[in-house]
Amino acid sequence: MKKHSLSKEILQCALVLAIIAGISGLLLGFVNQVTFVSEEEKVSRSLGKFFEGTFTEVYETEFSTVYKGVNGDETFYVAKADGQGGYSGSVPMYVKFDGSLIEEVHAGTNQETIKTPFKDDFISQFIGKDINEINGFVVGGADGKVTIDKVAGATKTSNAISDGVTKCVDAMKKMTEASK
Numbered sequence: 001m002k003k004h005s006l007s008k009e010i011l012q013c014a015l016v017l018a019i020i021a022g023i024s025g026l027l028l029g030f031v032n033q034v035t036f037v038s039e040e041e042k043v044s045r046s047l048g049k050f051f052e053g054t055f056t057e058v059y060e061t062e063f064s065t066v067y068k069g070v071n072g073d074e075t076f077y078v079a080k081a082d083g084q085g086g087y088s089g090s091v092p093m094y095v096k097f098d099g100s101l102i103e104e105v106h107a108g109t110n111q112e113t114i115k116t117p118f119k120d121d122f123i124s125q126f127i128g129k130d131i132n133e134i135n136g137f138v139v140g141g142a143d144g145k146v147t148i149d150k151v152a153g154a155t156k157t158s159n160a161i162s163d164g165v166t167k168c169v170d171a172m173k174k175m176t177e178a179s180k
Contacts, residue, residue: 083164093164136166
């Protein structure tokens with residue numbers, strides 16, 4: 001009789017564990033459905049930190065994405081790219097364009113030495129530049145690119161930001177050329 005009761009106990013334990021696992025799976029599935037955020041919503045939230053409006057992806061390159069923004073009667077474009085070369089990894093950069101001019105530049109959440117918002121005098125070096133007249137940005141000058149003065153003590157961060165803005169400019173140029 002001991003064999004029979006031992007098998008019965010094992011079966012009961014397995015059944016209880018199966019019920020617990022089933023209920024846990026259903027609860028996890030429910031929580032996932034309630035808390036799920038789509039990629040589009042994540043992008044909209046990150047862009048919404050800096051710009052008002054609704055956004056639609058309109059162009060993508062290997063390193064950056066361009067979004068069309070609409071806010072009331074205003075239509076504009078924002079490019080997002082990750083600038084490489086910082087101390088602690090990449091720096092997500094968001095650049096708003098007014099036609100071919102850089103209107104705004106913002107850095108997303110990052111782990112760099114000078115946290116966002118970056119010094120206004122540094123960021124202002126990008127504003128107002130016509131993307132048709134530049135080949136990008138570089139700290140210290142070279143390669144026919146616009147020279148950017150670095151932030152003292154944060155050369156790598158300055159490089160990452162310049163890289164991100166350059167990628168945004170390149171994407172906007174490519175999108176403009178592709179739409180011709």
